[in-house]
Amino acid sequence: MRKRQLSRLKIFLNMYPYNLLELDTAAPNEPDARILIIYTGGTFGMGVDKHGSLKPFDFSEILHEIPSLKSFNLIIKVLEFVKPVDSSDINPGHWIEMGQIIKRFYDSFDGFVILHGTDTMAYSASALSFILENLTKPVIFTGAQLPVTAPRTDAGDNFVTAIEIASERDESGKPVVSEVCIYFNHHLIRGNRAQKVESMHFDVFESANYPPLAKAGVEIDYKYQFIKSFGREGTLGVADKLDDNVTFLKLFPGISENVVKSILKNPDLKGVVLETFGSGNAPMEHWFLSAVSEAVGNGLLIYNVSQCLGGKVIQGRYETSMALKDAGVISGKDITSEAAITKMMYLLGMEKRMDSIRNKLKLSLKGELSE
Ligand code: ASP
DSSP states (O other): OOOOEEEEEEEEOSSSEEEEEEEOSSOOSSOSEEEEEEEOOSGGGEEEOTTSOEEEOOGGGHHHHOGGGGGOSEEEEEEEESSOOOGGGOOHHHHHHHHHHHHHTGGGOSEEEEEOOSTTHHHHHHHHHHHEESOOSOEEEEOOSSOTTSTTOSHHHHHHHHHHHHHOBOTTSOBSOOSEEEEETTEEEEGGGOEEOOSSSSOOEEOTTSOOSEEESSSEEEOGGGOOOOOOSSOOEEOOOOOOOEEEEEOOTTOOHHHHHHHHTOTTOOEEEEEEBTTTBOOOOHHHHHHHHHHHHTTOEEEEEESSSSSOOOTTSSHHHHHHHHTTOEEOTTOOHHHHHHHHHHHHHHOOOHHHHHHHHHSOSSSSSOO
């Protein structure tokens, strides 16, 4: 069978080599839009070899697996990592790289679809929402629970609909969506509100504290009142430094003084996402509160995020959270843990002044929390 690709060009951008493929779609003279697919890896792109084991799939076969792509009046190019990665191996270097790819191709494309493993997709989508400054075009993450080659795969719908959303314009020609989002299992959600909540079924992601931006049924039903634009016309910026001197500290009844202190006293640590109970509560024990206030006094940023998916942190609602507030812990309100840790990495990487970082942690930068 003829390979449905016009070209496969090996290119080097920054850290990694890529193949650039052009898919043989309707080959329109006047395409409705130009879409760049960035294929990073994950289950989506797995194929099954003759022994039944999963191995990376040849992306140039995508039109064979999802023939409906051919009917799009779009120009679709694919930039694939030469070595696709399982998303457990994604790191901040990949996020900056994805941002730089988008910047490099920003003027040549109307929308971007990032194919990514689901395991850390919510982290990557959160990180990209912060590092892309002045974004006015859609960046839609998607992937699949079953490989594109599997008979009951969810890859086709996720991929085709993500492309459709990335190419959608309103009457004035502006993109309908110009945020970093995740499209999965018929729902479009804001990337920095997403959490992976399911590993076996198709409803992988949830946005517990912000409504979906669209639901895809017979039509794609956009919820215009919830879709925001965080960019102004002008040049796209990409933050190029993320500080990884951050960690999570998840509380549980019985957490020991030794463990808490060994984390909070780490001299390299600059930021901690403190995963608290309920609406932001923590133990009242003297050793705990004095360890927290001493760490804050030494310049450590502590961001209070609830272990509950829904609801929000209200420091001061209970005595058990009032003490955190008094110690200088910053409320994350209804932010997800994924958005909180990547927001800290971004702010610590890009901002010099601690008072400005503290202030920005309290505010919504890209719709990641409700003020
Ligand atoms: N382990 C895979 C990954 O995150 C799972 C998936 O793609 O859904 O890369």
